[in-house]
Amino acid sequence: MTDLRQSLPVALDASGGDFGPPPLVEGAVEAARSGLKVLLVGERVRLHAELSKYPGSADLPLEIVDAPDVIGMDEHASDVRSRREASINVANTLVKTGRAGAVVSMGHSGASMASSLLTLGRLSGVDRPAILSHLPSRKGFVTLLDVGANADVKPAYLAQWAQLASTYLRVVEGKDAPSVGLLSIGEEDHKGNALTLEVHALLRQMPGLNFHGNVEGRDIFLGSTDIVVTDGFTGNIVLKLAEGEARVLFGWVRDALNASLLSKLGGLLVRSSLRGVAARLDPSSYGASLLIGVKGLSYIGHGSADARAVKNALLRADKAAQTGLIERLNAAMSQAGAATASTAV
Template sequence: MTDPTPVLPIALDAMGGDFGAAPNVEGAVAAARAGVSVLLVGDTVKLHAELARHPNSQGLPIEIVEASDVIGMDEHASDVRGRTEASINVATRLVKDGRAAAVVSMGHSGATMASSLLTLGRLRGVDRPAILSLVPTQKSFCALLDVGANTDVKPQYLAQWARLASVYLRTLEGRENPSVGLLSIGEEDHKGNALVLEAHGLLRAMPDLNFRGNVEGKDVFKGTTDIVVMDGFTGNIVLKLAEGEAKVLFSWVKEALTSSWRAKLGALLVRDSLRGVAERLDPSTYGASPLLGVRGLSFIGHGSADARAVKNALIRASRARDARLVERLAGALAEVTTP
């Protein structure tokens, strides 16, 4: 029997990001060609002009929704409250009103978080939503959270995030029993500050969680656990340190491989292998990070995102929609939430 429920499109804050509408529209066109229906939210005139640069875009499942304002990257996240027609607010309302399945933004991350929380609200059993970021490891990839949504946290937040991340990896990445680690300054149970020590006890007491104990910073990228939980202040530093180090290391490799004619010859031999490594390290591969814990799907990308990142973010959001991620998260929380 055919499912009568319509497949809702993904709302894209098409004005967000460092480069404005151009990469957002290009990425939306690429995602639409891959079968994802997209609502472009922003200045109608500018978006029509950008779409016109893609002559083969006619007939694709793309619709434009007017938003007369945009919150710039240098503005305050608190501006969300008073600017109802900002593109991120309009896009998030489309999700709340049932016209879109998810919101994706490469714009102001703080504004996206604030808009999602204010407009969609929190799932029952979640005190603070968290941003989950996938990072490459020696084995495959690891989910880090929180990576910036919450700088001052309580131990129970970390426990909630571990459960949310476990459901996310089971639902979207096929990891049936994902392992969880707690970032600390030592593997021993007694290592860590007051936050880590109390969180460790909570995580250890959760029978439905595959908790492996503390992990150190050096173990994160070994893939020691599938998930690593931490406060958002630490998580944001870890994520940006990793991204920065990857860029520096590649610049060193490039410098070494162009230092002489012998090195250049060697570079030709390893070119394809290096491209594979670059692909694994490229943040655009993952597109955007989900904000877990809100009553809807919300994905936050890099301000410097290119069209490829936008495309992959829209595809990831559509996969979360098809997998009914929010319903699965709510169900997992309901099993442990006291009435």
């Protein structure tokens, strides 16, 4: 595998997000301390000031790329078309021109998607990119997509996403023949709405796809399949529900452990185990989600991301870049298109 220190740097939109540069720069510093090269994209003076808070940062593989503009969280995603010096546009251009291997943004998610699509373009055979995310499951993690890029979809989109996600897991996570489930209201083939029924038929006939069949919401966390595909409207609800429920459940656990002296003593005995569970459920463990289907690696995270999430997102993006994921995805989609064409003849 390519030495981490010889790979292309990862471009970080260091101006976007709910809290501005502080947590973004802190996460970049932590990633750089592990040897990862990071391009901090944003207002040069402010980023220099932020970096000065970290002794020894001048010796780390960090470089500032000036971008005087930033698209705020309350602005329109369409603004990316006219604001070329916005940090997210500059960061994506670094990937487009080969100066960076991937882009990571915790800023305006709509602007991040629009900028990546406009700047990088789509892979051949992909109608709409999707946001691919990981959720914890009984068997480790499950890959869910789309989680918010496309509220209104066509059946072909989900078929393409199943192919993209399968290639992603083979290349980046080393999973052979990852299984694909289609989110529906029942496991039986005839269950679901018109969209689900049509997608089911498409997935059944796709050559080389390890299609498991329909899965229900409960199957996501049981790890019944490696991949679950659905429309972006449903996927985003699933994602936010999972994140919110995890916080509530741990709140209940904390309340129960603090209810009495005896429960507090018991809490001391299970503290380390609970920390391990909390780490698995923490969205910061994955850092950001991949916008899959564009001709470049683009990772989009929460605006409220902390330094840990930023660090993990940068490391995850670099890992994907080192595997040559985009080239592998492009080849897979080309093969899938050729196979479909030959079947239709």
